[in-house]
Amino acid sequence: MPKCDARHPRLFVDVPLSAGIGIALDRDQTNYVGNVLRLAAGDMVLLFNGREGEWLAALAGRKRPDRADIVNQIRLQDRLPAVDYIFAPLKHARLDYMVQKAVEMGAGSLQPVTTQRTQMTRVNTERMRANVIEAAEQCGILSLAEVHQPLPLGRWLGQRDAGDLLVFCDEEAPHSDPKAALASAGAIQSRINVLIGPEGGFSEDERNALLRQPKVVRLSLGPRILRADTAAVSALTLVQAVLGDWCKS
Amino acid sequence: MPKCDARHPRLFVDVPLSAGIGIALDRDQTNYVGNVLRLAAGDMVLLFNGREGEWLAALAGRKRPDRADIVNQIRLQDRLPAVDYIFAPLKHARLDYMVQKAVEMGAGSLQPVTTQRTQMTRVNTERMRANVIEAAEQCGILSLAEVHQPLPLGRWLGQRDAGDLLVFCDEEAPHSDPKAALASAGAIQSRINVLIGPEGGFSEDERNALLRQPKVVRLSLGPRILRADTAAVSALTLVQAVLGDWCKS
Numbered sequence A, B: 001m002p003k004c005d006a007r008h009p010r011l012f013v014d015v016p017l018s019a020g021i022g023i024a025l026d027r028d029q030t031n032y033v034g035n036v037l038r039l040a041a042g043d044m045v046l047l048f049n050g051r052e053g054e055w056l057a058a059l060a061g062r063k064r065p066d067r068a069d070i071v072n073q074i075r076l077q078d079r080l081p082a083v084d085y086i087f088a089p090l091k092h093a094r095l096d097y098m099v100q101k102a103v104e105m106g107a108g109s110l111q112p113v114t115t116q117r118t119q120m121t122r123v124n125t126e127r128m129r130a131n132v133i134e135a136a137e138q139c140g141i142l143s144l145a146e147v148h149q150p151l152p153l154g155r156w157l158g159q160r161d162a163g164d165l166l167v168f169c170d171e172e173a174p175h176s177d178p179k180a181a182l183a184s185a186g187a188i189q190s191r192i193n194v195l196i197g198p199e200g201g202f203s204e205d206e207r208n209a210l211l212r213q214p215k216v217v218r219l220s221l222g223p224r225i226l227r228a229d230t231a232a233v234s235a236l237t238l239v240q241a242v243l244g245d246w247c248k249s
Helices: A027-036 A092-104 A125-138 A153-159 A178-183 A204-211 A228-242 B027-036 B092-104 B125-138 B153-159 B178-183 B204-211 B228-242
Strands: A010-012 A022-024 A044-048 A054-060 A067-075 A083-087 A109-114 A165-169 A192-196 A216-219 B010-012 B022-024 B044-048 B054-060 B067-075 B083-087 B109-114 B165-169 B192-196 B216-219
Touching: A010 A027, A010 A125, A044 A067, A083 A092, A083 A228, A092 A109, A092 A125, A092 A228, A092 B228, A109 A125, A109 A153, A153 A204, A165 A204, A165 A228, A178 A216, A178 A228, A178 B228, A192 A228, A204 A216, A228 B092, A228 B178, A228 B228, B010 B027, B010 B125, B044 B067, B083 B092, B083 B228, B092 B109, B092 B125, B092 B228, B109 B125, B109 B153, B153 B204, B165 B204, B165 B228, B178 B216, B178 B228, B192 B228, B204 B216
Parallel strands: A010 A044, A083 A109, A083 A192, A165 A192, A165 A216, B010 B044, B083 B109, B083 B192, B165 B192, B165 B216
Antiparallel strands: A022 A067, A044 A054, A054 A067, B022 B067, B044 B054, B054 B067
16 A cells, blocks of 8 residues: 555545546535645645545635645545454543554544443543544544444453454463563464453452453563553554554555 | 553652652652552552562552652563654654654654754653653653753764764655665664754755765655654654564563
């Protein structure tokens, strides 16, 4: 996948895209291109809808740009890595941040799970989706990560595909080489579920249930304590670098 | 290094520590333990000063706790990894965040460098130090990462130790396996300088100057664009996992 052309702002629009048509921008987008970026009619932007690749378009409108006229397609649609990010939700700003980071790291789906020590049980999935869109816009990503409704950990374990690899980031895991632990999973044909627990840790019952999963790698993220949003980037880096699309050329 | 006991709040105090003495808390700490955490006299905290390990102490004070009476030492002092984090500064909240993340990931020093495309040239190093302390307190870290005054990239290159390994995170690097790139550096006896550039990228002149350094690894951080704070965690994860203290048991 080529990196996108970072010179033009990128906008997500949830409508079909094709050459020659004009796309109406919503109020937030009009404000963003006109007032924040101070662009004018004739300036170029990139549009994507998560399904049909990326398109070059020219801003248009009378006073301030409120439309984008599509010129041509510049990237074909691709697929996100088969990596799911499963996490205990955090509060507000830190959840926003964690969602954005997981998207930047190429997560294909986001699944909040509540645990015995989770502080938050209600999760604003609309807000999660807004953060997915923002990160995809900023980071040249063409597909939107799927946002799932929160589930209790036990229910998620009950319904996950037992053929998927579970990468369990366990702060109680004995300190050992995380590259080697991931490499021991061998060639992966299935999806990879990367699980980061609550900052209070998993209970013993929960840990036992996780370690009983059929294909599980217990990952140690080094000798220091990491906050959950840091652990997200760190674990996804290792998964992408050992099993994912960072190690392929 | 064992993980710290996360049950007790940790406070950095810049005074000598020894068993039996009382340490006065400053106004922020008094507010934090009394009003935020709602602790009372007799509750336990952990104290560290960056030089003499970690100490268990009992809060004391008449109305609200404003002192901590040291009981005994519970961890000996250790040293931070010989990893320096060199970065183009970001604005305000994102710089706070990046500094905290670099500390969590075990950076031993933080060096802001200004480049041709750096947006920020003034850096509040006092605020950086406050973020270093906050991250160390929260993540069980015993030593404070050193905060250096900002330097232009060229001056930093001129004064760095030519025997150190430079890990140059280059978004223009051909996409290739980052683990292999780092492993090619072999056993590292020197310090490791991890460099993340500005979000606008390095200029060609700057890139050439970096690639002329005697011991340099050019690192690709995957096929997607990463924001600078994400790249920080990601690059430090790879360095710690391949060359640093994450792969040692």
